[in-house]
Amino acid sequence: MEPRRPAVRRSPGPPDPDDPRPLRLRRLTDLLTPTAVRLAVSLGVPDVLAAGPRTADAIAACCGTDPRATLGLLRRLVVCDVLEEVRPRVFALGELGEPLLDDHLRAFLDLDGAAGHLDRAWAGLGHAVRTGTAAYPQVFGRGFWDHLAADPALAASFDSYMDQWAAVWVPAVAPGLAARAARSVVDVGGGTGGLLAAVLEQDPTLFGTLVEQEASAERARERFTGAGLDERTSVVEGSFFDALPPGEPLYVLAQVVHDWPDDAAVAILRRCAEALPAGGRVLLVERVPDPDRPSRDDVVMDLRMLVVFGARERTRTEFAELARRAGLVLTSVEEAAHGLSFVELRREG
Ligand SMILES: C[S@@+](CC[C@H](N)C(=O)[O-])C[C@H]1O[C@@H](n2cnc3c(N)ncnc32)[C@H](O)[C@@H]1O
Structure with a gap:
């Protein structure tokens, strides 16, 4: 059935030349x-x-x-x-x-860089809104992560885009994360290791493992070597859809779950649940929008996650449901900084 459109109210005469709004709207939408x-x-x-x-x-x-x-x-x-x-x-x-x-x-404006690619996906907003699925593959002919895997320059540009944002939020979030850690931390999808390095710098007794795809893993290794952290870190090249290094007390996923639609997000969390020892925790670092009053940034990021990945930002209730499906329970949500929160999950039972 065709969607029903409400009847359009026609304006009674020619546009009012003293009304500045039509021109403002045309400038806004250029x-x-x-x-x-x-x-x-x-x-x-x-x-x-x-x-x-x-x-x-x-x-x-x-x-x-x-x-x-x-x-x-x-x-x-x-x-x-x-x-x-x-x-x-x-x-x-x-x-x-x-x-x-x-x-x-x-770096943010260059149409050929990662930020440019993410923004060019807005051209598919209509597809995303009509179908609730990702527009990036429509615009670029393949999914975002596949695109990065095939284009090393784009992958490097994405890592540096994430690093620029990390320079803002990591210093504010790392102390809280270090305070929640004991002995060791696994950063799953940890990018180029900025968060893990900052957490280890907070507490010299901690050991860190980073799980990442090949190119970012290599950049993380370089970072750890440069920071003198080789002895206290291990980098595992691989996918978080496969088995994770088991038995560690804390698994961190920072801005990872929001990149994935529900079924894939549950699959990643299940891998964490399988790896967790008794008493272990999974800590998500994510936006957790208020369902009735999301911030302006929450709204933009939610749409971006839809358009690029067919994913979304999630409320506390939605994270609790993902956790349940993965055999975990959501035990707390605490504001961290810069719009990000700590979402703590534990094994059921
Ligand atoms: C949005 S970035 C977040 C990076 C980092 N955690 C941060 O907060 O800056 C998502 C990360 O997931 C990684 N990633 C994507 N697919 C992956 C997979 N199948 N296995 C492991 N890492 C993956 C990407 O390489 C990227 O670094």
């Missing part, structure tokens, strides 16, 4: 401006102009682009204050162009 700015970053236009004004033809030659089309792009960037046209066809960085020389900002 897709060209963000695409143009991010394309300029991806092509390296700000870098070409870092030393001073250049002609459109010179910029096109440096970027390897079509001169006439490049002129059009550059003039669009003038409209939004990223560039200035200082003389006809000669461009310089504008008020919003200077900040584009910052590496951190560039």
Whole structure:
């Protein structure tokens, strides 16, 4: 059956020229401006102009682009204050162009990097909202993790994207995590090891194991060596859908479960449950939105998890249900920092 749409209320006459809202809405929903700015970053236009004004033809030659089309792009960037046209066809960085020389900002805007890929998946939002499933495979022809496995540069870019975010939350969360640990910690899907290294630095008696896919595992090894933690760490290259190193008192999954739809999330938690000794714990570090009043960031991340992975952010009740299906019980939820919480799970019985 076709979905039913409510009848549309037609406006009685021509648009009111004094009503600023239609123009605001059109500016808000313009897709060209963000695409143009991010394309300029991806092509390296700000870098070409870092030393001073250049002609459109010179910029096109440096970027390897079509001169006439490049002129059009550059003039669009003038409209939004990223560039200035200082003389006809000669461009310089504008008020919003200077900040584009910052590496951190560039990493977020570059359409070819991991952040760019995650954002380009928004093009499939319609598919995701209609079906409740991931749009990333529709947009890119394969799932996000498969894409990373096939493209080492993209995988490295994703690790560095996660590391930038980790630089914000890890220092605030690591002390609380170290306080919950005794003897050893397994960080499952621990990325490049930033969290594990910070936890071990909090408590010199702790030993850490990191379970990760090959490329991130290698970067974690380099980090541990650089931090002098080789003696206190072990890196296990493998999948968290397979058996985990058994018998450790604490298994941590930081921002891992939210990447997976329910059945896969339960499968990962089951692997933790199988590995847990009596009295052991699984500690999730995740957003736990209030079901009635999610924060703005919770809402955005929930949609991102849907669009990229067909997954979601979960409430306390939803985590409790996942835990139950995996043979675990949710014993506590405590706010950690930066919108993240500790969700503690134990074996049933
Ligand atoms: C969102 S990142 C979180 C990384 C880290 N825990 C953090 O909070 O910064 C998810 C991690 O899961 C890893 N991952 C994805 N599939 C995996 C699998 N099958 N087995 C092990 N790790 C996997 C990815 O490589 C990635 O590092």
